[in-house]
Amino acid sequence: MTLAPRVVVVTRPTPFEELLARHATRQQAEFFLKQRGQNLETVERNHQRAKQAVHEVQATIPLDWRRNLVLRHELDRFLFEPEDTVVIVGQDGLVANVAKYLEGQPVVGINPTPDLFDGVLVPHTPREGCRRLLAAGRRDFSREDRTMVEVELDDGQKLCALNELFVGQRTHQSARYELALGERRAVHSSSGVIVSTGTGATGWAHSIQLERHSPLTLPKPTAPELAYFVREAFPSIATSTDLTEGTVTADEALAITSRMEDGVIFGDGIESDHLRFQWGTEARLRVAAKTLCLVT
Numbered sequence: 001m002t003l004a005p006r007v008v009v010v011t012r013p014t015p016f017e018e019l020l021a022r023h024a025t026r027q028q029a030e031f032f033l034k035q036r037g038q039n040l041e042t043v044e045r046n047h048q049r050a051k052q053a054v055h056e057v058q059a060t061i062p063l064d065w066r067r068n069l070v071l072r073h074e075l076d077r078f079l080f081e082p083e084d085t086v087v088i089v090g091q092d093g094l095v096a097n098v099a100k101y102l103e104g105q106p107v108v109g110i111n112p113t114p115d116l117f118d119g120v121l122v123p124h125t126p127r128e129g130c131r132r133l134l135a136a137g138r139r140d141f142s143r144e145d146r147t148m149v150e151v152e153l154d155d156g157q158k159l160c161a162l163n164e165l166f167v168g169q170r171t172h173q174s175a176r177y178e179l180a181l182g183e184r185r186a187v188h189s190s191s192g193v194i195v196s197t198g199t200g201a202t203g204w205a206h207s208i209q210l211e212r213h214s215p216l217t218l219p220k221p222t223a224p225e226l227a228y229f230v231r232e233a234f235p236s237i238a239t240s241t242d243l244t245e246g247t248v249t250a251d252e253a254l255a256i257t258s259r260m261e262d263g264v265i266f267g268d269g270i271e272s273d274h275l276r277f278q279w280g281t282e283a284r285l286r287v288a289a290k291t292l293c294l295v296t
Helices: 015-022 024-032 040-060 072-077 092-099 126-137 204-211
Strands: 004-011 066-071 084-090 105-112 144-155 158-161 164-169 175-181 182-191 193-194 226-231 247-251 256-260 264-266 274-277 282-295
Touching: 004 040, 004 072, 004 092, 004 247, 015 024, 015 040, 024 040, 040 066, 040 084, 040 126, 040 282, 066 072, 072 092, 084 092, 084 126, 092 105, 092 256, 092 282, 105 126, 126 282, 144 164, 144 193, 144 226, 144 274, 158 264, 164 175, 164 226, 164 282, 175 193, 193 204, 226 282
Parallel strands: 004 066, 004 084, 084 105, 105 282
Antiparallel strands: 144 158, 144 282, 164 193, 164 264, 175 182, 175 256, 193 226, 226 247, 256 282, 264 274
């Protein structure tokens, strides 16, 4: 017996819902914002737009298809199926939160508030997204396969990210490590290392590139290539400012050996989901084997 298609709708609590959770009632939340010269009505209006988008998506799913609604904090406990169609309603960062849990399932990104968020990864209006989820559920759609980045420790632990991976100290102390790419090596004391995909090249990596006036060409979102930046490398008798930026091709790996007792590696800004990167551990960062299948 063939199972009916399943649509998994992923969203997150809105700022309005978070305010209510913190202040218990609408009146208390309104008072809190009003005392700071802010308006709850705008926050509530955007909340209604987001909820309406989710409602439109759920109403579009055929009655004989299976469906699930998953909140962001439930992702690490939810089991995606290979044949799922994933519909993400929210901002771009939510797509990055979901991507590492997927293995090629098509993703339809819906932006309910295009006046607030750019929508690079959630490019569709609710109406457009509903049409595309039906096409994706029938596996008749156009796609864009976005490169992801992967790190593997020498003990076998792995972590993937859509935008970038950060390697550094858990606190704001200097990160100390040895970095190697091919035959080139350097020992650094820095604020950490960013290894970015082409998707992440519009975010953190782009900010670093602009700040240091770097001539490095950042990769395209679908290119099997990564860019790396060392943040604020400090020169000393034991550390250098060599190998502070560059690219990593599909057949290369950026090797980093920890000289830290409290080092961490995390992806897409989610510090709570990290790998411990202790003294002597080697990490190899490379283009991931899997990609994000974005419905265009």
